[in-house]
Amino acid sequence: MEAEELKVKSYITKYNNEKKALISILQEVQEEYNYLPQEVLKIVSKALGIPLIDIIGVATFYRAFSLEPRGKHLITVCLGTACHVRGGPKILEEFERKLNIDAGETSKDGQFSLETVACLGCCAIGPVVVIDGDYHAQITIRKVGSILKKHFKKE
Amino acid sequence: MITLKINGLEVKTEEGQTILDVAKFYGLEIPTLCYNEGLSRYGGCRLCLVEIGEEPKTKLVSSCTYPAEEGLVVRTDTKRVIEARKMMIELMLSVAPGSKIIQDLASKFGVKQVRFKIRNEECILCGLCVRMCAEQMDGRAIGFQNRGYKRKISTPFDTRSEECRLCGGCIYVCPACQLRCQGPDADTAVCNACLTMDPTCLDFHDELQCWMYDVGRCGTCIREKTEESNNKKRTQKSKQKEKNA
Incomplete structure (x- = not known):
């Protein structure tokens, strides 16, 4: 200590x-x-x-700080107005199902944290998902699985 | 010396005083909730709102934080002020309907309905306890946490704070969690039980405060009320007589 x-x-x-x-x-x-x-x-x-x-x-x-341990990888789903209209909540649901955690939670193995955000300022490319700082534009439910695979294949 | 006008009355005060201080000095009543003489000003409850400036460019400011200025025109009982105040009471009532202080305010200002979802949170975030702890008790054991709809007052990590000496000052000043409304409809909506105990002018002077500056006690409006109802009865009786004839 x-x-x-x-x-x-x-x-x-x-x-x-x-x-x-x-x-x-x-x-x-x-x-x-x-x-x-x-x-x-x-x-x-x-x-x-x-x-x-x-x-x-x-x-x-500030949302940047957390009092509870966050996962190794941070997945942020935008639920701002534009992303919401284009299906943000459904994408969030898909992530919740795939990772087996609720929004705002961290998976038990400490690998993933799933969070929501009100707006990222890039509404033109919505719905937006940010994984460890990488922006993914125009996400659909179908793309969720492949994005997760692509991102975490290296490990 | 500064000269300003409150409700048309020319008043003098020294620099550094707030509108609330001046109004109090001259005996004009402005309701307050998050204001306490021994604590710093917060301007959170918005009950002490007054209208400043001249028509048509007037604005509402909280009198407990607004400093008295030379030539300022203040009005404490306009329709706009009273409506805003009623709305604030209604909102606070929806959060903490069990509080006697807030129920009393609702009775006093004629708030007769709550159009918002009753939340029973027992905290209106007035910050009195936080200021009490830090300024009078030198404790700094409690404070605001989170933001937006998640904002709350608590100790660090929601456990017993090392700074807390259990002095109870926070509970002493709290308007929401200590004194409970004992009325028949407390905890559900507007109780207004205290309202019916006292004769009040509220039916007659709902929009503006009583011009006698002594709401209900003079009894004028009650007399008016009974006379009016008597007159109605009389006319109804005479009409019936006419019909019968």
Whole structure:
């Protein structure tokens, strides 16, 4: 645990222990652990002198942060107005069936997390699905299986 | 010194005061819920709305956060203000119908229906407990979490906080979760039980506040009401007599 603590402290010293760098520090923690562990948040709170509850407030406000462990691969299905009209909910259902998890959950083996998003700003190519940062345009239910296969064949 | 107009009355105040402070000083009643003298201003409940500016360019602002300015024209009891206030009470009532304070407000301002789904959440997110904890108790054990419809007030990780000393200050200030409405229809909709206990003018002065500045206690409207009904009865009787004849 001490090594962990040193690692977290290094993120904080990188930003000169400044309170305003809270989000940057949380981003680094999120990248490292794939979520924000309770212990780490407590260390950050002590080092920056920000009450823990305020850090939790920030961490729960932004979708980029998660307080529970996320899967190795993040699948985001857009349910914005344009994608919704073009069948986004049905595509989400298909993903839920294929991965056997509900939206917002992580699969038991810790491989996949399925999330929804309100709009990604590229409505012209909707319905959109983002898998680990790769955008997939004009998805149909039929394409869901092949996309999953293509993406995770390498492993 | 700043001079401004509230309800046509020219008032003087010092810089740094809010409209609510001035109105209180001059004895003008503005209802509040998320305001507490010992805590910072939040402007969340929107009950203290007042109309500022001159026609046709008026706007609604929360008087507890709006600073008094030179030459400002404020009106605290226009139709627009009262309608907005009623809507806020209706919305809060739909979230926490069990609260005595909110039911009392509904009675006082003549809110007679709730057109929204009753949610029984017992929290209207006024933030009084959060401010109480941080500012008066120096605790910082509770705070806002999440956002949008998931927004809630809780301790870190929803477990007992190390900062919390169980002082109970948060429960003391809470308008929603502590005092329960004891009326017959509490928890379901608008109770209005307190409304019928007291003589009020609400039937007669629904849109605007009572011009006697003492709602119901003078009894004028009740007298008017009984006289009106008596007159009606009289005319009905005379009509019947005419028919019989």
